[in-house]
Amino acid sequence: MISVEEALKIVQANPHTTAVVELPLMASVGKILAENILADRDFPPFNRVAMDGLAFCFEKIDFQKIVIENIQFAGEAQKTLQDASKGIEVMTGAILPLGCDTVVRYEDINIQQDGEAKWTSLSIPKEEIVKGQNVHVQGSDRHAGEVLLQKGIKISPAEIAVMASVGKSKVQVHSTPKIAIISTGDELVEIDKTPLAYQIRTSNAYMLSAALRQIGIEASTFHLIDEEKTLYQKLKEIIAAYNILLLSGGVSAGKKDFVPAILADLGLEKLFHKVAQKPGKPMWFGKTPTGKIIFALPGNPVSTFLCFCKYVLPTLKSESKHEEVILDKDIIFKPDLTYFVPVKTYFEAGKMMAKPFLGSGSADFANLTDCDGFVELPASTQIFKAGEVFGFVRFR
Amino acid sequence: MISVEEALKIVQANPHTTAVVELPLMASVGKILAENILADRDFPPFNRVAMDGLAFCFEKIDFQKIVIENIQFAGEAQKTLQDASKGIEVMTGAILPLGCDTVVRYEDINIQQDGEAKWTSLSIPKEEIVKGQNVHVQGSDRHAGEVLLQKGIKISPAEIAVMASVGKSKVQVHSTPKIAIISTGDELVEIDKTPLAYQIRTSNAYMLSAALRQIGIEASTFHLIDEEKTLYQKLKEIIAAYNILLLSGGVSAGKKDFVPAILADLGLEKLFHKVAQKPGKPMWFGKTPTGKIIFALPGNPVSTFLCFCKYVLPTLKSESKHEEVILDKDIIFKPDLTYFVPVKTYFEAGKMMAKPFLGSGSADFANLTDCDGFVELPASTQIFKAGEVFGFVRFR
Numbered sequence: 165m166i167s168v169e170e171a172l173k174i175v176q177a178n179p180h181t182t183a184v185v186e187l188p189l190m191a192s193v194g195k196i197l198a199e200n201i202l203a204d205r206d207f208p209p210f211n212r213v214a215m216d217g218l219a220f221c222f223e224k225i226d227f228q229k230i231v232i233e234n235i236q237f238a239g240e241a242q243k244t245l246q247d248a249s250k251g252i253e254v255m256t257g258a259i260l261p262l263g264c265d266t267v268v269r270y271e272d273i274n275i276q277q278d279g280e281a282k283w284t285s286l287s288i289p290k291e292e293i294v295k296g297q298n299v300h301v302q303g304s305d306r307h308a309g310e311v312l313l314q315k316g317i318k319i320s321p322a323e324i325a326v327m328a329s330v331g332k333s334k335v336q337v338h339s340t341p342k343i344a345i346i347s348t349g350d351e352l353v354e355i356d357k358t359p360l361a362y363q364i365r366t367s368n369a370y371m372l373s374a375a376l377r378q379i380g381i382e383a384s385t386f387h388l389i390d391e392e393k394t395l396y397q398k399l400k401e402i403i404a405a406y407n408i409l410l411l412s413g414g415v416s417a418g419k420k421d422f423v424p425a426i427l428a429d430l431g432l433e434k435l436f437h438k439v440a441q442k443p444g445k446p447m448w449f450g451k452t453p454t455g456k457i458i459f460a461l462p463g464n465p466v467s468t469f470l471c472f473c474k475y476v477l478p479t480l481k482s483e484s485k486h487e488e489v490i491l492d493k494d495i496i497f498k499p500d501l502t503y504f505v506p507v508k509t510y511f512e513a514g515k516m517m518a519k520p521f522l523g524s525g526s527a528d529f530a531n532l533t534d535c536d537g538f539v540e541l542p543a544s545t546q547i548f549k550a551g552e553v554f555g556f557v558r559f560r
Numbered sequence: 561m562i563s564v565e566e567a568l569k570i571v572q573a574n575p576h577t578t579a580v581v582e583l584p585l586m587a588s589v590g591k592i593l594a595e596n597i598l599a600d601r602d603f604p605p606f607n608r609v610a611m612d613g614l615a616f617c618f619e620k621i622d623f624q625k626i627v628i629e630n631i632q633f634a635g636e637a638q639k640t641l642q643d644a645s646k647g648i649e650v651m652t653g654a655i656l657p658l659g660c661d662t663v664v665r666y667e668d669i670n671i672q673q674d675g676e677a678k679w680t681s682l683s684i685p686k687e688e689i690v691k692g693q694n695v696h697v698q699g700s701d702r703h704a705g706e707v708l709l710q711k712g713i714k715i716s717p718a719e720i721a722v723m724a725s726v727g728k729s730k731v732q733v734h735s736t737p738k739i740a741i742i743s744t745g746d747e748l749v750e751i752d753k754t755p756l757a758y759q760i761r762t763s764n765a766y767m768l769s770a771a772l773r774q775i776g777i778e779a780s781t782f783h784l785i786d787e788e789k790t791l792y793q794k795l796k797e798i799i800a801a802y803n804i805l806l807l808s809g810g811v812s813a814g815k816k817d818f819v820p821a822i823l824a825d826l827g828l829e830k831l832f833h834k835v836a837q838k839p840g841k842p843m844w845f846g847k848t849p850t851g852k853i854i855f856a857l858p859g860n861p862v863s864t865f866l867c868f869c870k871y872v873l874p875t876l877k878s879e880s881k882h883e884e885v886i887l888d889k890d891i892i893f894k895p896d897l898t899y900f901v902p903v904k905t906y907f908e909a910g911k912m913m914a915k916p917f918l919g920s921g922s923a924d925f926a927n928l929t930d931c932d933g934f935v936e937l938p939a940s941t942q943i944f945k946a947g948e949v950f951g952f953v954r955f956r
Contacts, residue, residue, distance in 0.1 A: 321774070374721075533708070560716050
């Protein structure tokens with residue numbers, strides 16, 4: 165049995181293979197960028213007016229009375245200040261007129277008009293005006309040719325904005341893997357059926373599908389009966405058609421827990437079976453010779469979900485965001501296992517606190533609806549005190 | 561000009577109207593539940609075996625040698641222990657056989673077999689066995705009829721699992737609003753065009769679309785030119801067809817900032833215009849007599865995004881998750897405005913620290929790709945010290 169840390173390392177060292185595909189910009193949200201994105205122009209690409217108001221040449225004007233000779237709108241070709249002692253009205257987003265270097269906001273001037281003639285004085289002391297103010301200088305954020313986004317990052321709305329601004333209407337990203345979710349367990353019936361006294365409705369496949377849907381992946385779901393021949397044949401077909409398999413159930417010590425043996429018969433390499441953790445100890449992980457990845461998760465719903473959130477989700481999202489929480493209550497746990505406890509987090513003076521919901525163990529999934537993640541209590545310790553800091557596996 | 565707190569209160573007091581719709585379970589992920597979900601049976605619905613192993617009657621057996629008389633698989637009708645001094649092999653997920661009350665794991669027993677006869681002894685001291693262990697007692701998590709999920713909550717994978725287990729193949733949720741994103745600004749060109757020297761490509765509409773797509777909403781996008789008649793006519797049509805409008809640009813003091821006046825002409829009630837914040841001061845918010853909601857956001861990309869994340873997103877998600885961060889560097893900001901600074905967060909001894917990226921202001925959106933949210937520095941203070949705790953508006 166290996167530790168949680170070792171298991172995670174093995175999972176990370178065996179990523180699923182992906183192809184690079186070109187998608188329309190908007191379809192790339194949430195995907196992993198597969199090319200560097202360069203600035204095609206400076207950011208901003210011209211000296212850009214940052215406030216609606218009056219532009220002028222700071223050294224040349226008389227702050228008592230500035231005559232206004234023109235107006236420069238956003239989207240217009242650059243105008244030129246004809247008389248260096250005068251000013252030009254300017255709008256946010258416009259190119260700064262040639263000959264101007266400073267902008268004062270409308271709020272800080274008093275424009276007066278007499279027929280065609282227009283002039284203004286300041287409504288604030290001239291000492292408050294700084295040369296160059298309210299001008300967003302060409303290239304001050306980024307220079308043309310600079311790498312704006314590195315390949316390998318996850319694309320969020322901010323990256324979409326940057327790519328739009330450099331004209332990437334199509335973008336190279338890593339393809340989303342084809343995922344099959346396979347539940348096993350003869351006690352399970354479909355959700356639109358009425359279970360007999362000793363049966364329950366299937367829920368794991370729905371939970372995993374929902375979690376994948378949240379990261380933009382539509383998985384296929386299968387339910388297989390606990391019968392060796394059927395399992396072998398069906399798993400063979402599914403492995404042929406998908407990149408990643410998520411099984412739930414059939415990996416423990418039961419007389420019908422055929423999954424590990426069948427996966428071996430199908431030629432898969434077992435990378436680990438059993439992790440020193442609670443819940444989720446019987447977890448199995450392996451791959452095919454061609455690099456297809458199989459996560460065989462224990463079937464208790466809390467075990468399934470923990471293993472999914474801890475091992476599967478970070479590899480699919482290509483990110484392992486480290487979060488920490490502070491336990492708000494003592495927990496004692498003696499077995500030599502990493503203990504993942506459902507918790508509800510809240511903030512207290514800048515600290516993320518975690519209130520544990522011990523519930524009744526790995527089948528008590530109703531409990532999870534009150535929680536937003538698992539606190540990770542290391543195997544090395546038996547007494548976990550309120551106030552101590554531990555890792556956090558977020559699921560909400 | 562109102563404060564950030566007042567603005568947020570007004571937005572929260574004017575939610576968009578939604579209809580209640582019935583969706584297939586899987587389509588409800590991320591939506592707001594519009595009905596209470598009750599337990600149709602106890603959770604678990606029967607005394608459920610929680611470990612593969614041997615079930616028996618704790619008071620009646622001889623721990624030296626337990627004869628095994630039968631086997632109970634998951635999904636089989638309940639069997640009955642015929643001889644109270646004997647045991648039955650049981651599999652995880654099975655109903656506990658009648659007459660048994662305790663389960664010992666396979667790992668803790670040594671089964672021996674001679675022909676048809678099968679018996680076992682314990683491989684652990686009998687003092688370690690507790691009556692009732694490894695039995696997940698009927699109703700111990702929830703009772704039949706109990707409310708499992710309250711209407712109004714957001715549906716995540718955990719709620720999907722609960723609803724699957726009670727047979728909700730269809731579920732009542734609040735409909736997703738129809739959203740139109742409208743950018744204005746004559747300096748903007750489409751992303752597949754090469755801008756002239758004084759033009760830039762449009763990016764806000766893509767950024768907002770991407771952010772909505774992340775919460776499962778496909779918005780329509782429009783670009784309107786800064787011309788009064790066109791704006792009036794087009795906005796009238798769009799308001800008729802959508803529940804929520806997100807405008808970007810045209811709300812400040814510029815000579816072509818027609819949006820607030822046109823919205824008034826169209827009969828909208830202005831709920832506020834201008835918020836004491838940086839960036840995003842010119843923000844406008846209002847509604848139609850029939851309750852359609854219009855957010856008119858300033859056009860600078862960082863302003864647009866901040867206003868979206870702070871005011872729009874929480875109402876769409878029907879949740880206002882409060883997060884806090886600890887500033888890792890002093891910031892001085894004198895104006896009497898709430899200052900939202902892009903930050904990158906990281907954890908240090910259980911504390912969520914925030915490293916500010918001051919950048920060059922509200923047009924420097926390239927900056928956002930290094931950050932994961934905004935720290936919210938209140939208007940009441942001018943000096944913000946490293947180590948102090950502030951609110952956090954997450955965008956990643």
